[in-house]
Amino acid sequence: MMILDILMYIPFLVGVFGDAVVGDKATNVSSSQNKNASCFDSELDFQLIDKDYDSKFWPNYKEVEKCISNLDPNEGIGDKLPHSCAYPIAIGLKLIDLKDINIAENLISMEIAYMEQWIDNRIILPSFMNSECVSADQLRSVIYLEPLHHYRAIIWSPDFYIRGCLGSRISSVIKSSEALVLHDNKMIDNLVTMHMILMCPMDFQYYPFDEQICNFTIESYGSFHKRIAIVWLPNGLQKLSEFRLEGYDVDVVQQHPSVIEYGGYVFPQLKATFIFRRIRIKYVLLIYVPSMLHFVIAWLAFFLPKEVSQGRCIINCSTTLSLVSMLSVYTRNSPHGGYVKVMDIWCYFSILFQFVCTLDAMIDTRLLYMAGNIKRNPLESGTRYVWGLVTDTSHWLGKEVRLVRTRDEGRGFDETARDIRRLTHISQAQKAPEQSAAKGTGGTLRNYRASPRYYRFLRLLVSYQEWSQYICLMWYLVFLLGYYVLCVP
Incomplete structure (x- = not known):
């Protein structure tokens, strides 16, 4: 003036x-x-x-x-x-x-x-x-x-x-x-x-x-x-x-x-x-919309073929780093105080959902790698519990590895199955000595894949991974609704 x-x-x-x-x-x-x-x-x-x-x-x-x-x-x-x-x-x-x-x-x-x-x-x-x-x-x-x-x-x-x-x-x-x-x-x-x-x-x-x-x-x-x-x-x-x-x-x-x-x-x-x-439109366009777009990219990566799960990991890691870099700028320039702001809550949960998407891709990669090795080496000791999980085509893991051939391609599947049954009888005969040895030493079985508990865990993990994209989307929508109701006056 x-x-x-x-x-x-x-x-x-x-x-x-x-x-x-x-x-x-x-x-x-x-x-x-x-x-x-x-x-x-x-x-x-x-x-x-x-x-x-x-x-x-x-x-x-x-x-x-x-x-x-x-x-x-x-x-x-x-x-x-x-x-x-x-x-x-x-x-x-x-x-x-x-x-x-x-x-x-x-x-x-x-x-x-x-x-x-x-x-x-x-x-x-x-x-x-x-x-x-x-x-x-x-x-x-x-x-x-x-x-x-x-x-x-x-x-x-x-x-x-x-x-x-x-x-x-x-x-x-x-x-x-x-x-x-x-x-x-x-x-x-x-x-x-x-x-x-x-x-x-x-x-x-x-x-x-x-x-x-x-x-x-x-x-x-x-x-x-x-x-x-x-x-x-x-x-x-x-x-x-x-x-x-x-x-x-x-x-x-x-x-x-x-x-x-x-x-x-x-x-x-x-x-x-x-x-x-x-004026809220500035912050909605510069912070909230880009954060949601980062999650959309990470979520759409769920629909990529499972065999390219390593590519999913790269995409999710890149979007996570980009999101962290963007949010850190606004967090550094936001008002400081001795309490948690609704902006901090949004940053924490946005990064958390990005991490969950990245972790999901890493689990897919690990399961496919493990299932492929088991399918290629069906005679390996301790695979009797997970063989059915690998060969069951009713879920995504069995469908993904159904074309993986065993190491001995000259033998038929029937002969391989007979070898599996033979190994099953042998392992059952060795089960009691192994258990007594583990109890005497205070340790566990040397081959962790021979455990029924591990098989049940894998079964649940495979079932979760089949629906993980929808579960993740559901929780993200719940977070958006809760954030709008509780944090937006």
Whole structure:
């Protein structure tokens, strides 16, 4: 925002907010003596106050204290805010430009125009604002009080502060972008346009679907809620079209006046809530869609012929490395915190499903290698349990190795089968000595393929591998549904 553009907001705010009337509590009663006091007194014309003016007390403080003294001492804070006795100070806030959201330090940077408005009947209007001193064509309804530091030192102003404000800067390259404005009804506008850095606690548990809520809180540090009330001007909270940031949807909500308690004392408070929502389409297109496409490639590899399972391993390993490289970039650039984010959950499970697809291809490769060796060497000791599994063409493993020939191609299958039965009888005769030897040494059988338990394990593994592509797809769809329900607000 250029300096000239910022300076333009001060008279604009005066025009927008200047017609507002601050409460019904401010009285406009003044004596005719005060009306005419400054007609011929140049000193009073400059000072605007007399010797009875005390800048330590707020306007109408005597009426406020009288109202409080008539209250029930046992009265609580109650739900009616602002307090019925409190003197109202109106606030106007114009949001000009949103500069930055620092997610690393939980800070937001913005340009704002801030305004406080109140009526002080103790002010003595200068002669050029008094209709009894000058003619109608010379009468002025609004003036800027200058020098600014002089009037801010002698005129009472609210003791308000912005909670969580870590710093502000008022531009003064050409002219300071702040003003103190006096109206002919003794209403005072305190305006300032500034660049502000506001602290905003952020929660990134649902990143990148998170919604950050920041409060712009105005409080009084020395006036109790029964004496001073902070209220909004009519149309007091305004957001310009420039108040936006790439990658976010920004909403502003005007809150009702409230109070806050410190050390047993209750102080007035006013809030404006900023809601920052990330634009999700960017993260869906750059993270979630590519991750799902990686899984689709790994899943489609299931339908390649089993004899090229080694090629499946290469494809799955390549897609896994590509996925890990892509997700690591976004994880490294995502907000850090001491908790698991939904983005982390997506990364972990995406890599897990890629690993499962790769592991499935490796198991296929191992089973085919083992079955091919058994088919080529049917007379090898300890193959009696798995021979039926290898030659059974009702499942995929038997179909894949059905064309594998035995090592002795000159012999027929019937002769081979007779040799298998002969080896079976021999192995049964040797079974008892082998078991006693294994029990005596505390070991196991030397040939693990001679175990019925191993045969049952292979049987289950082969059955699983036949339906593994559909099981993997089912679990991935379950994960997608659970992620959408639990992790996407």
